[in-house]
Amino acid sequence: MxxxxxxxxxxxxxxxxxxxxxxxxxxxxxxxxxxxxxxxxxxxxxxxxxxxxxxxxxxxxxxxxxxxxxxxxxxxxxxxxxxxxxxxxxxxxxxxxxxxxxxxxxxxxxxxxxxxxxxxxxxxxxxxxxxxxxxxxxxxxxxxxxxxxxxxxxxxxxxxGPRWRLFIIGAGPLSRFLAQVASAMDYRVVVCDPREEYRADWNLPGVELVHAMPDDLVLDARLDARSAVVALTHDPKLDDLALMEALKSDAFYVGAIGSRLNNAKRRERLKLFDLSEAQLDRLHGPIGLYIGSKTPSEIGIAILAEMTAAKNGVPTALLVPHAAAPQPATLESCAR
Known part of the structure; x- marks a missing residue:
């Protein structure tokens, strides 16, 4: 696209x-x-x-x-x-x-x-x-x-040419939709997944697919203020180290998928990496704006909406992140 x-x-x-x-x-x-x-x-x-x-x-x-x-x-x-x-x-x-x-x-x-x-x-x-x-x-x-x-x-x-960069960790269905729409928004998109079974059927023209470890990719990318990192694997072995490096960088947006409970556990793990409270506060999770999203495409729109707001400097007081939205526990799912 x-x-x-x-x-x-x-x-x-x-x-x-x-x-x-x-x-x-x-x-x-x-x-x-x-x-x-x-x-x-x-x-x-x-x-x-x-x-x-x-x-x-x-x-x-x-x-x-x-x-x-x-x-x-x-x-x-x-x-x-x-x-x-x-x-x-x-x-x-x-x-x-x-x-x-x-x-x-x-x-x-x-x-x-x-x-x-x-x-x-x-x-x-x-x-x-x-x-x-x-x-x-x-x-x-x-x-x-x-x-x-x-x-x-x-x-x-x-x-x-691509004036913004998006690094997606994980090559699942949500990643595919996110990569397609971000490409149409003038992002240079790189998808990283070391798992061969996830890369096997990936075929998205214009989107770079790499099989390096995600933290190595983030370090090599030298993230700047025009870069975003989104972790979508649910696997701490792949997500956590990459998020740690991204949160230390100048990236304008760093987010991770997962429920509120899983994101709370993730933050506790990231504290062990000697991240400051200010750096931890930069993590968007549960990821995306609250729009009642459930399907991969809806979640992708919510993520891109939050990314766009961050890129454009929209005051957080005007936004309702998924993490701040009042939701019954029954609506929490592993997709969030």
């Missing part, structure tokens, strides 16, 4: 290969409220077909109408346009609360480097694509960790 913006690039590349003209539209700035974030993309084909999104729909309609009316000349160069500067425009284009959005519109061609970009993204690279607005010339270079989209000196720098 690809992220929406990766789907945009793949579709645009296919259109170019088929001989179609198309434009790549990128959100480069917003003021006030905006339906889509900076870096969101859209591709418009010469006949008006579209993939991706830069707003709630009205701006897309205007972009399609413009392409159909004027076409995409072969000598066209990139341009920067703004929508929603006036209150009337904001209402017309569906921008909430008088928001304004600035877009880069780039006519694509053989020299746009979309094919090379896709090949290097498939290899797991984090790349910076530099578009010279006056000429349409494009170069690709490795992106620095934490790099963000910026427009400077008439050059648009966009960042492509």
């Amino acid at each position: 690809d992220s929406l913006d990766l789907e945009v690039l793949k579709t645009a590349a296919a259109w170019l290969d088929a001989g179609h003209r198309c434009e790549l539209v990128t959100v480069i700035k917003t003021w006030g409220s905006s339906p889509r974030p900076i870096g969101a993309t859209l591709a418009v084909r010469g006949d008006g077909r579209v993939v991706g999104s830069v707003s709630g729909g009205c701006i897309e309609d205007d972009l399609i109408e413009n392409v159909r009316a004027r076409g995409i000349p072969e000598d066209a160069v990139p341009q920067v346009v703004s929508y929603g500067i006036s209150a009337d425009d904001a209402h017309r284009f569906g921008l909430p609360c008088g928001g304004t959005i600035e877009l880069a519109i780039e006519p694509l061609h053989a020299g746009s480097g979309i094919g090379e970009l896709l090949v290097r993204l498939a290899a797991g690279e984090l790349l910076e694509r530099r578009l010279h607005l006056a000429s349409g010339a494009v170069t690709l270079a490795p992106a620095a960790p934490g790099a963000t989209l910026r427009l400077e000196n008439d050059t648009l720098h966009t960042i492509h």
Whole structure:
């Protein structure tokens, strides 16, 4: 499962290969409220077909109408346009609360480097694509960790590739769903399971599967503030040491599956590893937000919701973690 913006690039590349003209539209700035974030993309084909999104729909309609009316000349160069500067425009284009959005519109061609970009993204690279607005010339270079989209000196720098990392311990059904959805959310996902019987039937394109011991993987990964670790095996021999190392790191999220009772026992075991109370408090368990989840897919959504809240700095007072939710003992299960 690809992220929406990766789907945009793949579709645009296919259109170019088929001989179609198309434009790549990128959100480069917003003021006030905006339906889509900076870096969101859209591709418009010469006949008006579209993939991706830069707003709630009205701006897309205007972009399609413009392409159909004027076409995409072969000598066209990139341009920067703004929508929603006036209150009337904001209402017309569906921008909430008088928001304004600035877009880069780039006519694509053989020299746009979309094919090379896709090949290097498939290899797991984090790349910076530099578009010279006056000429349409494009170069690709490795992106620095934490790099963000910026427009400077008439050059648009966009960042492509996995900007967040998720390490999943265990290769079960829940791991499969979690890996699929996280990949679509622009995570680079690594699944670790030394148990051959769990790895045998694992086949998920775009997700790396390793058979190292989980604690070795966590150490080798050098976790940073853009990394998350989720332990899903229920096996202390696999989970505990990896969690210990993760809790000592800068990872923005560390979580483990299990009931409240099992998580209490896990915390007691982790205390033996000389973790501080502050480090232990970083452990999310029972994992996920409380949404009444029971099936693997529902539990996966709960985990990703809690991860997303942690990544985006949502105050804990606004959340109801599963660990804090009032539940009758009869509803506790090994799945939680």
